[in-house]
Amino acid sequence: MTPEAITAAFSQGAAFHFARWGRPIVPVVFGVDDATLSTVKGAIEAVVTLARHKMAETDPELGANLMVFFFRDWEELPAVPNLDRLIPDLGPLCTRLAAQDAHHYRLFRFDDQGAIRACFTFLRMNSALAELPAEDLALSEAARMILLWGEGAPAFLAQGGGKTLLSPEISALIRAAYDPVLPVATRDPVQAHRLGARVSLAR
Template identity: 65%
Template sequence: MTADDIQKLFTRKDGQYLCARWGRPIVPVVFGVDDATLATIKGAIEAVMVLAGHKMAETDPELGANLMMFFFQDWAELPLVPRLDQLVPDLGPLCDRLAAAGANQYRAFRFDADGAIKAAFVFLRMNGPLADLPAEVVALNEATQTILTWGEGAFAETSPLARAEEAVILRPEIAGVIRAAYLPTLPVVARDASHALRLAARLSAEGQGDH
């Protein structure tokens, strides 16, 4: 991928560049799925963590769990979840807006004082096309979408996933961006588009066998 390609992945609708990674081990908790689906989701998260060279943990000292994923049928269900409105401000009005827009997914991030990701909330309304997707596709997609602060349009036209024979995998170029973004030599958060040049340089070095 070129630096321009990478810059587009992390550019927001307002034109600002933001690439932030997790600054603490990830502690996922999943609501609204059966045990088999839960195992699939946690397996996908662990696979992306291994790719990034990041860690998972049993508990977060501040939040308990810091990656919360909710699977549900109707946006009206979320405001009924105890204390969720304390974690996601204006939850009721947000759900009203998402319902009115016919949305089936929403992600929100929280950041620490250094700008690193400290929490993420994933809401998935399992209806329409989303409900027809295999659990492993949904799981890997969400694990990918929450490992970095991608721009809103990063995967609007092209999925981050690909199919290799019978398996669903991350597209190699997206996997490369994730690996590069988590290198200790790069900052936990970047707001200048020159960061994309550094990521592109690491991808180029990786392609030439320099690990």
């Protein structure tokens, strides 16, 4: 990938913003059966392993720091106990997302270093998402939470050997992004050149 493509992968509009997790990831998943729960947690573990990052049993600050919610309607979320304490203006947010007919929403929280300290992922299982194989959806969402991706991120999934995998570009960027030599967060676009050099070396 070129530095320009990597810059786009971590930019919102013209603003470059790179961030990775700065603490072990502790996931919890709501609204699924046991089989799907196993699939989602397996995908998260696979992506965390790819990044050479860590998972843990509990987060000392939040208990769980990666929360994934599956549901049918946005109006269900304000009824979840204590969720409004974690998500500011939850009611108006859900009203806005329902009006947009949105099927997903992702919110990151950051520590004083700028690193990711929590992620909340909401997936409204409308027909578009419900038609996706659980394994594909889980893998895509796991990849989306491991870094603060921008609007120009490449395709997250690809076909290989008759099954769905992370795309080579996404896999390479995840591994490069978690090089311990690199800063956990930065708004300096020179980070794209650092990532590009590591992607090239990995090849």
